[in-house]
Amino acid sequence: AQRVTQPEKLLSVFKGAPVELKCNYSYSGSPELFWYVQYSRQRLQLLLRHISRESIKGFTADLNKGETSFHLKKPFAQEEDSAMYYCALSGRGAGGTSYGKLTFGQGTILTVHP
């Protein structure tokens, strides 16, 4: 079974402060992890995925298989980062092909104060 846990429902930081949104997962196979973001009144958008190892809008996330974590980090938060953030997992088969379906965490509402 696949499970994603985001322990913080709400996270508040001040502009310029570092931010870390926690995500832990449970999956017996090879996982692919994603962060999706939903800004106010907008649709869910992909922020980043672990296999591309990119930094998007200053955010990074490293897959730690030992700790089964995929925490999202940004060294200096901006007010425009205020949004709902979802961690999601997709399983991969033995050949590396994604199974497609996403399992989401509960989501964390990030508020960045001026």
Added chain:
Amino acid sequence: EPEVTQTPSHQVTQMGQEVILRCVPISNHLYFYWYRQILGQKVEFLVSFYNNEISEKSEIFDDQFSVERPDGSNFTLKIRSTKLEDSAMYFCASSRERDQPQHFGDGTRLSIL
């Protein structure tokens, strides 16, 4: 940039009635998905669809639910004999390949009275 579009944005239906939620995936995408989010809960996978058939479905997706791609552009979710607990936001998503990122629509808020 192409987007997934969903209609209607809000659907209000009497309990026991049938409802059809519509989605237009991005035109060159091959994999289609429905998810739902009950208020205050997680986004949950319902079903994935490829090559005109269901490729995977969750335990939520029982006989009450069905999906269809009636033409080359639309992808629909039908819910028969709706129940109060079907009230939720329903999201459609599509991807070019199964291991490519999924693009989500704005969602349809379904309210069952």
